[in-house]
Amino acid sequence: MGSYNWNWPILLKSPYFGWIVSGFEYTCLIAVLAWLIAFPLGSAIGIARSVDNRFARAVGTFYVDIFRNIPLLVQMFLWYFVVPELLPHDLGRWVKRDMPYPQLTTAIFCLGLYTASRVAEQVRSGLGAIGEGQRYAGMAMGLTGFQVYRYVLLPVAYRIIIPPLTSEFLGVFKNSSLALTIGVLELTSQARQIEEYTFASFEAFTVATVLYCAVTLLVILLMRVIEGRTRIPGTITVGG
């Protein structure tokens, strides 16, 4: 690297600084909104895979198998290029062009549905780790099926899976970079764009890397605090 011209100050100049900020905002926005889809949907699917009803289990298994066995990038292309063509003409046109922020919305939706399949697996394994005794005890006390989940199983299951759920959230945060393939200007794509405009590739990629690492560190620390606060007294941490 002897002949490399270092140029850190360029990152603070207009418009590059603004690009980094807006890219970072998009990355966070995609991650948070996709998680708001993934968490409830994934929980519902994970629960569906743990109930007695065979139909519900089959639907849950089918969902997980489909979404986990197609590369996320291919899913992104399917949602963006293929699905609008398969919809009735007007609706397809709306999805592709007229809905607000078509690329961004598609990316959030795609990431949310994909991550839901991963959350579902974690929720299912959390429920599986509890053991049948708790379920039977709840039923013996006269709780309905809904109540058993609401008051007995889920409060424990979610505590058990805090560490893997944290990595799933970090996964969606990192995977938001795939949105660049359909033209969303998130953090990685802004770094790439700065590199193309200024040839300061090392500097541009370093900024992006530092931001990704900082958020990861912050989320891990935050979740550790939450894990400590929500621990059931008298238990050691299970799973992990």
Add this chain to the structure above:
Amino acid sequence: MLGNFDYSVILRSLPFIWGGMVLTLQLTALAVTGGLLLGVVIALLRLSPLKPVSWLAAFYVNFLRSMPLILVIFWFYTLVPKLIGSSISGFNSVLLAFVMFEAAYYSEIIRAGISSVRRGQISAAMALGLTKLQSMRYVVLPQAIRNMIPVLLTQSIIMLQDTSLVYVVGLRDFLTTADVVASRDNRPIELYGMVAIVFLVVCFSMSRLVGLLRRRYAL
């Protein structure tokens, strides 16, 4: 809609797309091999009793695991040629990115596998008069490897899917060749649909095989 679904587009471009498939398979095979080798080394460093060594390995793993793979690919694709001269091909730069990236994930699986063997087992081996190396070779590793192989295979299936990300630097893999044909012939449904189905069939069957293996050889 599906009424004018045109299979012949796929058939006509089959040799071209097959070339992409070969690249995908090569990249996966080489990255899995390289990633495993480097992963073993990092896992051993991480289990080292020397604190600075184990911290360094932990830093490597945590650092790479907090980065998106796309960014890692961009890093290597742009910077490796700058560092060692432009004679290195795009394929090799990207391969290096995958090896370094996957090694972080593999090493965690290997470390977890080794740590999953209970301490008592090592004490028992020592009590029987085995040396440290012998207890590793005959007691710990046979159990650890059984525990980690299904997880390593699952990670390799994920890695096969992840190779599609080389699309971002325009390397002609399976997805990228299909993408080239899709835009050339304006047939996105057929081409992307085919890619999705091929991945789905391959990865689904492989995951089911891993599941079988897990049940069969579980301790």
